[in-house]
Amino acid sequence: MKKIIGIIFALAFAGCVGLETTRDSRSQKYAEQNLLPEQGPGQPDMPKKRMWVMPIASDAVEINPESLKNIRADFIKDVIKKGIFIPFDEEKLAGEDRKSTKFLKQVRDLGLNGWIEIKITEFKVKRSTEPVGIIKKLSTKFSGKVHLKVFGTKGQTEIFDRIKDFEVEENDVRFAEKTSFAKWLNDNPEKIEKLFSDALNDFSPSLAQLLQKIQWEGRIAAIKGDRYYINVGQKTGLKPGDLLKVFKDGEDIFDAETGALMGRSQGQLKGTLEVVSYFGLDGAMAIMHSGAGFKENDRIEMY
Secondary structure, eight states, X not given: OHHHHHHHHHHHHHHHHHHHHHHHHHHHHHHHHTXXXXXXXXXXXXXXXXXXXXXXXXXXXXXXXXXXXHHHHHHHHHHHHHTSOEEEOOOTTTTXXXXXXXXXXXXXXXXXXXXXXXXXXXXXXXXXXXXXXXXXXXXXXXXXXXXXXXXXXGGGEEEEEEEEEEEEEEEEEEEOOOOOHHHHHHHOHHHHHHHHHHHHHTTHHHHHHHGGGSOOOEXXXXXXXXXXXXXXXXXXTOOTTOEEEEEOOOOEEEOTTTOOEEEEOOOOEEEEEEEEEEETTTEEEEEEEEEOOOOTTOEEEEO
């Protein structure tokens, strides 16, 4: 009898341990799911977009070019950390007219799904001083505005246009000095950089959701026999077994009256490819799944 009771007790204890383990595992799963909204709903299961972050423009003369580069670099680091999109951080497209066919061709050839424009439209500093003997009690209020726009390559669609305002007040105590505040800002650029970097980081949740409106696409980069090498891979989020629709590259459509570029046509569906393996930094090898007549530079989309 004692032996039977002991067995029952052991089974009950094992069941409790198993139940507790399940509860902990489920809690961990929920904790991980709570991180997903920052990356965008569904983003981990979908290929990430490739976006060009343009050099930051500024109307504020107080912000020097080096600080603008640092603010841009901080923004790129933030989106990489949060997995929002894959940034293209080269500046060689900066001189091109974004409405020109040359610019759009370069963007498509680089496999980019869109671009982001950032402009600092305002920066103000207001100081108030309260003298206490030879010591001055300083109160400094920083305020500014940063304008961010997002465009999709397909159709040059503007999908995001928002201005972020910020205002930060700091109190400081320092000895009286004759140095102008403009010179102080020039000598302490990290202060400005931190303010605008924080403002741009506040866009992250909105960007994660709105980037889903941009059509993801890649292209066939090369064909070797029955193997198709595409310009997106593991880093982008493709997985072996994924099916990809293949389209003939579309044509640029111009307004007959104004001559303005209106967008690009869809292109004919040719068939599908199946991802087999990865190669290089962010490429994949695929085989034909259905259809025929695939050529280099044909566009691909998720099935």
